[in-house]
Amino acid sequence: MVYKGFFSHKQFDQAKIWLNRMIENNNTLNLFDEDVWFETSKYQFETADYKESYNKLKKVVEVAGFRYFENEDPKYLEFYKNPEKYFE
Numbered sequence: 001m002v003y004k005g006f007f008s009h010k011q012f013d014q015a016k017i018w019l020n021r022m023i024e025n026n027n028t029l030n031l032f033d034e035d036v037w038f039e040t041s042k043y044q045f046e047t048a049d050y051k052e053s054y055n056k057l058k059k060v061v062e063v064a065g066f067r068y069f070e071n072e073d074p075k076y077l078e079f080y081k082n083p084e085k086y087f088e
Contacts, residue, residue, distance in 0.1 A: 001018075002018045003015055003018035003019055003021075003022055003039065006018060007039075007042065007043065007046070010046070012043065012046060012047055015043060016043065019039060019040060019043055022035075022036060023036050023040070033063070034059075034060045034063050034064045034068060037056045037057075037059050037060050038056070038057070038060050038068045040056055041053045041054075041056035041057045041060065041076075042072075042076060045075075045076065045079060050079075050086040050087060051087070053079070054079070054080070054083045054086075057076070057079070057080045058080075061080065
């Protein structure tokens, strides 16, 4: 996925373009909202928008449990479990 390539290389401006395309496709194709929420929350985390990131992660967990954290960098799960570290 193009978005993940840019994201993994910390090219967040390009990642945002592809994230927006993913959101648009999701709205058109009726994909799982959790997929988009999770990817958006990771982007927001990496760009220090912690409040919005946490809110998206909370929605993901409410709908899908913790499965989205599997095979991901553990920092996202740590953030979800301990967000207060980021809101100081």
